[in-house]
Amino acid sequence: MKRKMLTVLLLAAVLLISGCSAQDGGSGDSPSVSAQSSGGSARGAQEIPVDVDITEKMFVAQINDIYLNHQNYLGKTIRLEGMFKSTANLSTGDSYRFVYRNGPGCCGTDTMPGFEVKGDGNYPEDNAWVRATGVLEEYEEDGKPYFQLRLKELVVLDKRGQETVSQ
Numbered sequence: 001m002k003r004k005m006l007t008v009l010l011l012a013a014v015l016l017i018s019g020c021s022a023q024d025g026g027s028g029d030s031p032s033v034s035a036q037s038s039g040g041s042a043r044g045a046q047e048i049p050v051d052v053d054i055t056e057k058m059f060v061a062q063i064n065d066i067y068l069n070h071q072n073y074l075g076k077t078i079r080l081e082g083m084f085k086s087t088a089n090l091s092t093g094d095s096y097r098f099v100y101r102n103g104p105g106c107c108g109t110d111t112m113p114g115f116e117v118k119g120d121g122n123y124p125e126d127n128a129w130v131r132a133t134g135v136l137e138e139y140e141e142d143g144k145p146y147f148q149l150r151l152k153e154l155v156v157l158d159k160r161g162q163e164t165v166s167q
Helices: 002-019 059-068
Strands: 077-088 095-100 114-118 129-141 144-156
Touching (some): 059 077, 077 144, 114 129
Parallel strands (some): 114 144
Antiparallel strands (some): 077 129, 129 144
């Protein structure tokens, strides 16, 4: 009886895990990159296939997993929603753009989980709520590795999600 129960539990676990696997993004994605803004709040008419859809409920956990296991995600198409922020390195003048949410923290050490984004196009104003879809790539600057999403799409949304996330 115990053996049957163990078999059923293992089967249920396998089904649960396989049901959460990423969908096939295909290999026919266009290499061209564009960043687009639109005032729409619904998904675009042509849905871009994604390998990883970062959800509101598990935002911090999914971002952490990607950074910790980046070798499993490089070259994958990732989609996330969050706030847009543009900043510059005062020493070099280089511009950096991010899609992020406020994360857990305390006493001035709050986190901002998200990704640097890079595309060829117009960027929205800071604090705009956006949906970013892009391919994760690694680059090096000053001898240090960094990760960014090479944008396929950047859409400004009317409806904001949860700005502060804890999981």
